Amino acid sequence: MARAREKIESPAPGAGARLPPRACGIVASPYEATASFVAGCAFGPEAIAAELEAAARTALRPGFAQVDGWTWVEAHHRSVVVPDVMRRDVGKWTRELLGAGRLPILVGGEHTVTAGALAAFDDASSLTVVQFDAHADLRQAYEGTPWNHACAMRRALDRGHPLLQVGIRSAVREEIDEVYGRGADGSRGLLVRRGPPPARLLTRSGLREGGLDDALRGVGERIYVTIDLDVLDPGCAPGVGTPEPDGLSFWELLDALERVLAGRTLAGADVVELCPARDDGRTARLAARLAAWLGTAASAVER
Amino acid sequence: MTDCFLTAENPEDAAHAWAVVLPVPFDRCAAKAPGARLAPAAVIAASQQVETHDLEAGCDPTVRGLFTAPPPELDYVTEDAALEPIGGAVEAHVGAGRFALLLGGESAVLAGSARGLARLGGCGVVRLEGVLGCEDVRHGLRAVPRTATRRAAELLPVRSSGWRLAAEGARAFAGAKDLAGPDARRLAARPGATLATADEVVAGLPQDVWLAIDLGVLDPSVLPMPGNLEPGGLAYADLTALLAAVFASRRVLGAELTGLCVPAGDVLPAFVAARLGLRVLALAHRQRYPAGADG
């Protein structure tokens, strides 16, 4: 896997042929400044890179396009822990990819990196962020900074992005009160905020009980998908910094992604919070599969 | 680092709390592997990472005051001396109307909490454990996980469910005394399976119950820890659905969460235990304060 390529135009080694018209590009952001439980997600992109080529070469299941012409850009060095620098660099490379007609797929790094990719999109109100996560990530600030990974989706709302949160099973009261209104009750499975910007939170139980279609009602045509790997069950994705029990299975996640993408356009995506220190290799492989799937299958999903 | 479960600090005293957390590092003769004495501290440490608004229960059980008591002095010279402080603490707090969450320790702590509950006039015990717990004596000891159901049953009506290990004699005894609820196979959700209902888990028990949850009831894929190797345990969602159903049909006076064996270097088991503790407290909170959940 080529790293730190200087120009988006360069095809990855081995790709050989011309880039497919809707090829994707990977922006790696080994950014870790606020992980508070288990550190190590700065090494996530490296682990994903090691798995990505295999994942890209082999179809996940029949009918899905294989990936040619991967471009891998390391947006900044691992030593960067200043959020402004990370956002500037991730934003810059994401914008480059968009300009070259590529679908940007960001791999983290902590969830804060999403803010960098979103900075590349000017029309926030027409780009819905669809978040798969165990945690709501809606805090105004945490541990002294608004750029904590526990604030990632609050920052997306700040930019004006409509938000759909899926699979959430961890939150604090203040963030729910502030975003969804005082006393908002998740025990019914779905929280709704009228906005602007509008937001919806589908709890883990709400998803299990078939609430996704209801939650998707009214979600816009253009979407940005952000996948925090801790949305998955620690049994299939142990390599995350904040593992939470009762997560999704891999197929449950892919099924949900397909439903989200059906009839919509994927404008960008990210896969974040891989923590190789807690991994035995399977979470890195899974993250690579997801990145490859988002980069290819997204365009193959029935419209 | 705080010594308080889920919170940064205690209220002034237990009287200012609706619920009390009792760490009980009881570790005498575990069914699986030793290490339960380290569990309360590990669970409390992990709980600092738990976000305390329980979305499914719709409340934050820390808001009305949660008091974490210091661990009782356990004297292992005799079984009585080790169990009595546990019973005493449960009796004091439940007797004062507080919800009690006991953090074990191995599941034999039930032999202690049952004493306190019996002195308060009694209640039923809903036990969820990987082992049925109906043996009489093991290694010459009367209060160990494999005898805990039987010890409690000497004092209170008990039903033990979710088990996937039971000695033949224990099964016969449980059958004769009607102590065995549905086993793990009948409680674990899977396609096409006919599942036992929560009614079967609480059948025959009075309206007031104590909930004795041993983490060994969970599958090793959910709770990878030394000694939890037996296949066929419950999924996390199986267990939480069962807990919700128990709370829907009975008044729960308190609960114990036992059987965590802290493995070196993995944060997950203690974190799962802390999360379950939050869920139990949140369900209890919703039961006591049904409207305006945590205001």
Ligand SMILES: [Mn+2]
């Ligand atoms: Mn997140």
